[in-house]
Amino acid sequence: MSTEQELKNNPSRKEFQNLLDQDFKDRKLKENEIIKATVTEITKNFIVVDCKAKMEGMIPIEEFKNDDELSKIKIGSLIDVYLERIESFKGEIIISRDKARKMKAWKKLEKVFETQEEMTGYITGKVKGGFITTVDGLPCFMPSSQIDIKPLKRIDHLLNTPVKVIATRIDKNRGNVCVSRRAVLEKSKNAEISEAIKNIKEGDIVEDAIVKATTDWGIFLDIKGIDALLHVSDLSHGRVKKPADLVSIGQKLKVKITKIDNDTNRVSASVKALTEDPYEKIDKKYKVGEIYEGIVTKIMDYGCFVKIEDGIEGLIHNSELDWTNRNIKPSKVLSVSQNVKFKIVNIDKDTKRISLSYKATLKNPWEKISNQIEKEAKIMINNITDKAIFGELVDSKLSGMLHYKEISYQENIDDLKKFKKGEILNVKILEIKDDKIRFSKRALEKDPLDWFKDNKKKVGDIVTTRIHEVLKTGVKVAVDQDKKLVVNIKKIDLAKDAADARPEVFSKGNVLDAKITELDLTNRRVKLSVKAAQIDEEKSLIAKFGEGATKSGATLKGIFEKAIGKKGKKEK
Numbered sequence: 001m002s003t004e005q006e007l008k009n010n011p012s013r014k015e016f017q018n019l020l021d022q023d024f025k026d027r028k029l030k031e032n033e034i035i036k037a038t039v040t041e042i043t044k045n046f047i048v049v050d051c052k053a054k055m056e057g058m059i060p061i062e063e064f065k066n067d068d069e070l071s072k073i074k075i076g077s078l079i080d081v082y083l084e085r086i087e088s089f090k091g092e093i094i095i096s097r098d099k100a101r102k103m104k105a106w107k108k109l110e111k112v113f114e115t116q117e118e119m120t121g122y123i124t125g126k127v128k129g130g131f132i133t134t135v136d137g138l139p140c141f142m143p144s145s146q147i148d149i150k151p152l153k154r155i156d157h158l159l160n161t162p163v164k165v166i167a168t169r170i171d172k173n174r175g176n177v178c179v180s181r182r183a184v185l186e187k188s189k190n191a192e193i194s195e196a197i198k199n200i201k202e203g204d205i206v207e208d209a210i211v212k213a214t215t216d217w218g219i220f221l222d223i224k225g226i227d228a229l230l231h232v233s234d235l236s237h238g239r240v241k242k243p244a245d246l247v248s249i250g251q252k253l254k255v256k257i258t259k260i261d262n263d264t265n266r267v268s269a270s271v272k273a274l275t276e277d278p279y280e281k282i283d284k285k286y287k288v289g290e291i292y293e294g295i296v297t298k299i300m301d302y303g304c305f306v307k308i309e310d311g312i313e314g315l316i317h318n319s320e321l322d323w324t325n326r327n328i329k330p331s332k333v334l335s336v337s338q339n340v341k342f343k344i345v346n347i348d349k350d351t352k353r354i355s356l357s358y359k360a361t362l363k364n365p366w367e368k369i370s371n372q373i374e375k376e377a378k379i380m381i382n383n384i385t386d387k388a389i390f391g392e393l394v395d396s397k398l399s400g401m402l403h404y405k406e407i408s409y410q411e412n413i414d415d416l417k418k419f420k421k422g423e424i425l426n427v428k429i430l431e432i433k434d435d436k437i438r439f440s441k442r443a444l445e446k447d448p449l450d451w452f453k454d455n456k457k458k459v460g461d462i463v464t465t466r467i468h469e470v471l472k473t474g475v476k477v478a479v480d481q482d483k484k485l486v487v488n489i490k491k492i493d494l495a496k497d498a499a500d501a502r503p504e505v506f507s508k509g510n511v512l513d514a515k516i517t518e519l520d521l522t523n524r525r526v527k528l529s530v531k532a533a534q535i536d537e538e539k540s541l542i543a544k545f546g547e548g549a550t551k552s553g554a555t556l557k558g559i560f561e562k563a564i565g566k567k568g569k570k571e572k
Contacts, residue, residue, distance in 0.1 A: 029051070029052070029053060029083060029086055030083070031083055031084065031085060031086055032082075032083070032084070033082075033083055034080050034081070034082055034083075034100045034103055034104065035051060035080070035081060035083050036078050036079075036080065036081075037049035037050060037051045037057065037078070037079055037080075037081045037095065038050045038076060038077070038078055039073055039074065039075055039076060039077045039078075039079065040056060040075065041075070042073065042074075042075065043061075044061070045060065045061055046058045046059060046060060046061060047059045047061060047064065047073065047097075049079065049081065049095070051081065051083070051093060051095060053086060053093045055092060055093055056093075057081065057092075057093045057094075057095040059081065059095060059096070059097050063096065063097040063098045064097060079097065080097075080100045080101075080104065081095040081096065081097055081100050082095060082096045082097075082098075082099035082100035082103060083095055084096060084099070098137070101136065101137040101138075102137060102138055104136070105135065105136035105137055105138040106138065106172060108136060109135070109136075109138070109167055109170060109177060110170065110172070112166075112167060113167040113170050116166055116167075117166075118164045118165070118166060118184055119135050119136075119164070119165055119166070119167070119179075120135070120162050120163070120164060120165075121133040121134060121135040121140065121162070121163055121164075121165045121179060122134045122135075122160055122161070122162060122163070123142065123147075123155070123158050123159055123160070123161070123163060124139075124159070124160060126155075127141075129143060129144060130142050130143040130144050130146070130147075131144070131147065131155070133163075133165060133179055135165065135177070135179065138177065140165075140167075140177040140178065140179045141176070141177065141178050141179070142165070142178070142179050142180065142181065143178065143180075145182070146168070146178075146179070146180035146181060146182045146183065147181050147182065148181065148182055148185065149182055149185050149186060149189070163181050164181065164184045165179040165180060165181050165183075165184060166179065166180050166183045166184055166187075167179055168180045168183065190265055193226055193227075193265045194262070194265055196224065196225050196226050197226060197260060197262065197265060197267070199224065200223070200224065200226070200257060200260070200267075201257070201260070202257055202258065202259060202260055203256070203257065204256070204257045205254065205255070205256050205257075205274070206223050206224075206254070206255050206256075206257065206269070207252075207254050208252045209221040209222070209223045209228065209230075209252065209253045209254070209255045209269060210222040210223075210250065210251070210252055210253075211247050211248065211249055211250060211251045211252075211253060212227070212249070213249070214243045214244045214247065214249070215243070216232070216242060216243070217231065217232050218230055218231040218232050218243060219232075219235070219243050219247060221253070221255065221269055223255075223257070223267065223269065226267055227267070228255075228257070228267040228268065228269045229266070229267070229268055229269070230243075230253070230255060230268075230269045230270065230271065231268070231270075234258070234268075234269070234270035234271060234272055234273065235271050235272060236271065236272050236310075236311060237272050237275065237277055237278055237279070237310075237311030237312070238307065238310060238311040238312060238313055239297060239298065239305060239307075239313050241297075241298065253271060254271070254274065255269040255270060255271055255274070256269065256270050256271075256273040256274055257269055258270045258273055272311075275311075277311075278309065278310070278311040278312050279311075279312065279349055279352050280349075282312065282347060282349065282354075283347060283349065286308070286344055286347065286354075287344065288344050288345065288346060288347060289343065289344065290343070290344055291341055291342065291343050291360075291361055292308065292341070292342060292343075292344065293339060293340070293341050293342075294306040294307050294308045294309075294314070294339075294340060294342060295307045295337060295338070295339055295340070296334050296335065296336055296337060296338045296340055297313065297336065298336065299330050299331055299334065299335070299336060300330065301329075301330070302317065302318055302330075303315050303316050303317040303318050303320075303321070303330055304316045304321070304330045304333075304334050304358075306340060306342060306356055308354070312354070313354070314342070314344070314353075314354035314355065314356040315353070315354070315355060315356060316330075316334075316342060316356045316357065316358050317355070318330060320345070320355075320356065320357040320358055320359055320360070321333045321334070321358050321359060322359055323359050323362065323364055323365055323366060323397075323398075324365065324396075324397040324398050324399065326435070333358070334358070340358060341358075341361045342356040342357060342358055342360075342361060343356065343357045343360035343361055344356060344357075345357050345360075365396045365397065365398050366398070366432070366435065368396065369393070369396065369398065369429070369432065369437075370432065372429050372432075373429050373430070373431065373432060374428065374429065374430075375428065375429055376426060376427070376428055376444065377393055377394075377395075377426075377427055377428070377429055377439075378393070378394040378395075378424055378425070378426060378427070379391030379392060379393055379394065379400070379402070379424070379425050379427055379439060380392050380394055380422065380423070380424055380425075381419055381420065381421050381422060381423045381424075381425065382399070382421060382422075383421070384416060384419060384420075384421065386416075387403065387404055387413070387416075388401050388402060388403045388404060388416075389401070389402040389404075389407075389416065389419060389425075390402075391425065391427075391439065393437075394424065398437060399437070400429075400436065400437025400438060400439050401436070401437070401438055401439065402425070402427060402438075402439040402440070402441060403438075404416050406430070406438075406439065406440040406441060406442055406443070407441050407442060408441070408442050408445075409442050409445070409447060409448050409449075409484070410486070425441060426441070426444060427439040427440060427441050427443075427444070428440050428441075428443040428444055430443065447524075448480065448484040448485035448486075449485065449521055449524060449526065450521075451479060451480050451485050452516075452519060452521065452526075453521065457516060457519070458516065458519065459516050459517065459518065459519050460515065460516060461515070461516050462513055462514070462515055462516075462533050462536070463479055463513070463514055463515075463516060463528070464511060464512075464513055465477035465478060465479050465487070465511070465512050465513075465514055465528065466478050466509060466510070466511055466512075467506055467507065467508050467509060467510040467511075467512065468483060468486050468508065469508065470503050470504070470506055470507065470508060471488075471503060472503060473490065473491055473503070474488055474489050474490040474491045474493070474494060474503060475488075475489050475494065475503055475506055475512075476488055476489075477489055477512060477514065477528065479528075487526050487527075487528050489512075489514060489528050489529065489530060491503060492531070493514075493517075493527075493528070493529035493530060493531045493532070494506070494530050494531065495530060495531055495534065496531050496534040496535055496538070501531070512530050513530065513533045513537075514528035514529055514530045514532075514533050515528065515529050515530075515532035515533040515536060516528060517529045517532055
């Protein structure tokens with residue numbers, strides 16, 4: 001007979017069951033919470049506890065082996081357990097000691113994370129990037145960088161021993177906790193430093209500051225057990241290349257405490273604060289425009305630093321190294337440790353910057369050629385580009401440009417192909433402006449345009465030309481017999497009638513009469529027009545023969561062709 005049937009058939013049992021169920025309701029047991037349980041039995045594999053439920057709970061003995069708790073548990077001991085299920089499908093209560101311990105640990109962690117309290121943990125093993133640290137039975141992660149203030153080669157002495165840690169990050173959803181031993185050590189050290197800092201103040205002079213370490217940007221000092229920084233800029237009023245060149249580890253220095261940051265416990269010190277700033281009286285010792293002597297201390301891409309005296313340096317910029325090359329490489333002119341003369345260009349006391357000039361102590365070649373404009377000179381070609389020749393004056397290091405249009409009056413870019421590097425050319429200096437020289441080769445020759453002046457030609461005159469070259473846009477005609485004076489005639493100016501103004505009807509050697517419509521010898525502008533000459537010729541014929549010429553049977557075209565000849569006919 002089943003239990004249900006027994007209860008139905010036995011009223012007293014049924015009443016007992018009701019009373020029991022009511023009693024369990026009054027006990028207010030809630031799932032997913034930590035409850036108190038009493039140990040009733042300890043077996044080889046289980047700890048049996050009374051949770052005031054219908055049945056006793058059983059906890060695997062393994063859940064008590066992570067610490068010394070098992071040795072402390074006795075019959076009657078009260079322990080915290082986590083209630084998962086009041087009653088399973090089998091009628092059993094489901095409880096866990098591990099989960100109770102972890103839940104309590106999480107609650108504690110969340111609290112101490114907010115307050116940054118110290119906790120005791122055990123480093124139990126090494127993993128990638130750090131260590132497993134158990135805190136109240138909860139496994140946490142400690143990054144390698146957080147185990148100590150300084151990197152440790154070995155951690156054997158820390159394994160499975162109690163260490164103080166602080167929680168640095170908590171993610172309950174993922175079950176991740178990060179802890180730091182370093183934070184505890186730094187906190188302790190900072191407390192010690194804070195106490196030690198009370199014994200010093202800004203402005204104090206320390207006679208025995210010990211050099212602990214050097215870097216390219218400064219020196220670390222030990223001042224009465226306090227770490228202090230001596231920045232490279234505070235070593236000297238002058239430029240310091242490397243602090244290690246001036247001090248050694250263990251050396252004692254006399255310094256002045258310049259700053260104390262109580263929030264970060266950082267202390268700054270200075271050596272140069274103990275000496276007078278040489279820039280304060282610099283304007284009395286050195287004058288702009290005067291020449292002095294110094295030593296090159298450093299060479300950079302943009303110039304050279306020169307030591308004028310202890311604590312005072314100036315800069316010779318690239319542009320002040322050479323008269324002929326404004327962007328010359330400094331190492332090609334000066335070298336470190338070299339004694340050099342210079343002229344002071346500018347002194348800025350506020351920024352402690354002094355501008356120097358090396359080239360100002362040398363002869364200025366520009367002064368020599370300043371009166372050589374329009375005079376003949378010799379250049380040696382040192383470079384040829386797609387549009388110009390660059391050459392250096394033979395009697396100086398000054399360079400200039402010869403544009404292809406200044407090679408000949410033909411202004412032909414192909415002329416550049418006739419020359420090569422190292423060749424000597426006779427040129428005329430056309431212009432010197434902003435340290436730039438412009439040369440001309442054609443200026444040494446007679447200008448073909450002088451033909452107009454020599455032959456007393458002016459605007460409106462008719463000149464007889466011969467076609468030199470036929471182009472798609474018009475023709476090139478030679479005005480003089482030597483064919484040195486070549487002028488372009490545009491397509492629109494080839495004939496009065498558009499049908500006759502086609503370049504393809506003309507041939508090289510054809511003779512054309514053209515009118516001078518523009519003549520500017522100064523700016524070398526000439527314009528010729530066959531069309532304008534034809535119009536003038538037509539007007540002349542009409543004026544000479546009048547209307548009777550056409551009435552007598554002769555057409556205007558016939559009269560015009562008879563007068564100037566058919567276009568396109570090559571002169572024999």
